[in-house]
Amino acid sequence: MKCDKCQFELTDTWTHCPSCGNAISENIKTNVAPVSQTTVVKQAMSTGTIALDPASLAKIRDYEIFSRIVENRYEITEQIGQGGFAVVLKAKDRKLGDRTVAIKRLLKQHMQNNSSARIVERFRRESAVIATLNHRNIVTIYDCNSDEDGDYIVMEYIEGGSLRQRIDSGRRIPLDEAVKIFHGICNGIAFAHRKNLIHRDLKPSNIMLFPDGSDLVPKIVDFGLARQGEASDVSITGMVMGTPYYMSPEQQRDVKNVNSSTDIYSLGKILYELLTGDFPDVVDPEKLSFCPGISDVIFKCLKLKSEERYSSADEIMKDIDKVLGTAASEQKTPSEKFERIEPKSESEEDPREEEWFFQEISKKANGLKSKNESTSAIVEEYRKYLERYPSGAHRNEVDHLITDLRKQNYKGPNHGKSWKIPDTELQFSSISPGDFHMGSNPGIMGIGGEKGRKGNEGPVHKIHLSYKFWMGRYPVTIADYLKFMRSDNRDPQIEWTSKNCPMEKAGKGSDIDGGFWQEPSQPVVEVSWPAVRAYTRWLTEIELNAGRIPSGGYVYRLPTEAEWEYSCRAGASTRFFFGDDERELQNFAWYDRNSNNRTHPVGTKSPNEWGLFDMLGNVWEWCNDHYEGYKSESCVNPCGPKTGTVFVRRGGSWVNDANHCRCAYRKYWEPASCFKYLGFRLVLAPEIGSMASAGRM
Known part of the structure; x- marks a missing residue:
């Protein structure tokens, strides 16, 4: 069978295409003849990607196959990435105060086959190439060497995730942020081109995003296919190397006979994906209608004849500034209060x-x-x-x-300790990384399963969350939300009406709307999903400027569905976090049996084992994820599907029965929904897309 995106030969055990990263749909797995490993490897070699069977991949993931101490200096702590040719390891540099570095190691099987000389040469050339490039938007090389385990490169460790992960998070990147990221990519490529170097494999997964305050600084990595000028004794005339859909037509024909315009083509594809979030197999100008003129820039990058494209990355940015200059400047965030300074070539x-x-x-x-x-x-x-x-x-x-x-000057939370934002009632519990099983037990033939179980709560699947975070101890209250509504920095792109925050009702007593806005400590309700997002950005900006945001790309946001259920269960696997007996629910939640048809001040019922109140009942809580059905495979740091029309809600509310207040119960609403039984809770966690993820829920 073949990938429906790039037509790469696949085996039926794979879930993602090793060439383009596309998820393999179930319908192409049926009625297909198995493909031999020899066939797959031959085709993988022809595209510059080494495809490995799952058993080999499992061995690669175990970084114990390498020495734990490299050169009596670098202490390997964990594996953070892998590709067809190499594995990337996180390590501490003992000689420089335990500075964190990344070590890229060539996989051993590529030193023991017929193509080993060419692959090793490409690997060594990568370190030599990047070592000549001292630029903010290109990863920094510290060292390169070889030992009994083979060749390795020691380079700068970048805390954030890749641009691929940021795009795949399913959240549209704001225009001003996308332009900033693309500016950095162009600056790095323009610098490389001035050094007479062509990258030849530009794509979102080869661009890392380094968190710099509220900004994400792009850093270009993986110069393994780069070559200098017209000279190349490693590439073979007529061979295809690179990644389909990002490669120029001339590179698909012959990787050796290309010039810098092949990178210009790739930049056009990256810009389209940055702005639309769509995979660039087809570039649709209709999806760029929100910003007239930008499609002309992209299509000039994608001209079939290389001589008709832009001659440099600097030229692309000049035209983008002409088209977006006014719009971008009008959308600056509060942190962008310094004048724009043009970078010097x-x-x-x-x-x-x-x-x-x-x-x-x-x-x-x-x-x-x-x-x-x-x-x-x-x-x-x-x-x-x-x-x-x-x-x-x-x-x-x-x-x-x-x-x-x-x-x-850091004044923010420390892991293992609870946290309260000064001058607010926003309190957070520290949550450690861990595993849990998401969903509810179906039983056998309908017998012995969880009472009240719904079909969308399965299949049960294992989730691993690899990062620490802080979960709000309570739903956000009226008092804290009104500080935002009364500020001068509300998102101008949202039409603020009584429909998404009826602040005129606050404090007017029980005769207004049934008392839902009577007390400041009640959970805020009737807030749409976009309005919540605007609130989280506002709060993140304030806390960042106050020096109270942890490093590593942390932000205030809505919890993912996985973060929510993990925190709600607090280690439990039962119907409710306290057990299976719904008669005890009245001690932990406000629901239809005890709510008197209204919300109640937060924290007035007992918390779960992790000190979180009102996780069940009182108000439904928005999650960050688009809704979709669960998949059966295990997942690492899942964050929901890339796109969708509805968002997940969790926890049940004052109007619901006990069955709706189970840990596994899940439902959804459209983002504009505003109800008296719908609120939200905050999490302080890595920004969606900045943590490594694998699999889908």
Whole structure:
């Protein structure tokens, strides 16, 4: 059978295509003849991807096959990624204060086959190529060597996930954020091209996103297919290497005889996917109608004749600025209060001017420090230098200054301890990483299953959450939500009406709307999903500027459905988190038997084992995920489907019976829904798309 996206030969045991990453649908798995491993490997080699059977992949995932200590210096702590040729390991550099680094290791099986010389040469060339590129938007190489386990590269460790993960999170990337990310990608590629280097495998999975405050700084990785100028003694004339749908037509014909315009083609595909969230197999101009003119830029990148495309990545950005300049500037977030500074190209750089600029920025930053100004204000001064000189002589120094400033002035939560945001009633419990089984027990032939079980609660599947986070102890209250509604920084793109937050009802007594807005400690209700998202962005911005957001891409947001059920169960596998007897529910939840047809102040019933109140009953709670049916396979850090029209709600409410208040019960509503039994709870966790994930729920 073949992938329905790129026509790559597949085996029936795979869930994703190893060439393009496309999920394999069940309908193409039926009535197909098995494909031999030899056939698959031959085709994989022809596309520059080594496909491995599941047994081999299982061995690769076990990083114990490599020495735990490399060069008596690097201590491997965990595996963080893998591809067809190499595995990426996280490690501590013992000689430099346990600095975290990433080690890319060539897989052993590629040193023991007929193509080993070519593969090893490509791997070694990657380190040599990146070592010549000192740029903010290109991953930094620290070291390269070989030992008894083979060749390896030591490089910068990037905390965030890849652009692929960010796009696949299912949340549209805001226009201004997408333009910023694409600016960085273009800056890095333009720099590489000025060094006479062509990447030849640009795609979202080869772009990592480094969390820098509220921004995500793109860093280009995987230069394994890069070549310098016209010289290449590793690529073979007529061979196809790269990734389908991101490769230019001329690269699909012959990887050796291409120039920098092949990267321009890939940039066009990446820009389309960034702006629409759609896989770029077909570029549909109708999906770009929200921003007239941008389709012209993309289609110029995608011209069939390479000479008709843009001649450089800098030219792409100039045209994008013409089209989006006004729109992008109007959509700046509150953190973007410094003037735009155009980055200097290498030909324009004057070392004396750069040094003067750095000294001026340093003086301003030191002045702000002496006045005890906020960390965010000082950081913004230093970032002016990085904006102007992304590959400047003081780049690493400034990066370290910014990192140290944020660490020194961190005032936020610490893992293992509860957290309360100052001047609010927003409290959070620390949740550790772990495993649980999601869904409800169906029993055997309908016998012995969970009472009240619904079909969409299965199949039961194992979930692993690999990151720490903080779950709100209560649903958000009227008091805390009204601070947002009365602020000047509400999202201008949302039409704020009484339909998505009837703030005029607050505090008016029980005769207004049945008392749902009577007390500040009641859970806020009648808030749409987009309005909740606007609230979480507002809160994240405030807390980031106050130095109270943990590093690693953490934000305030709605919980994923997996985070919600994991936290609700608190280690339990029963119908409710306290057991199976619904007669005890009255001690833990407000529901139809005891609510008197209204909401009640949060925290007035008993919590679960992890100190979380009102997880069941009182109000339904929005989740971050689009709704879909469960899959049977185990999942790591799932975050729901990429697209959809409805969002998950969990927990039951004051109007529902006990069956609706079970841990596994799940339902959905359209995002504009606003009901008196619908509220929400916050989580402080990595931004969707920044944590590594595998599988679908």
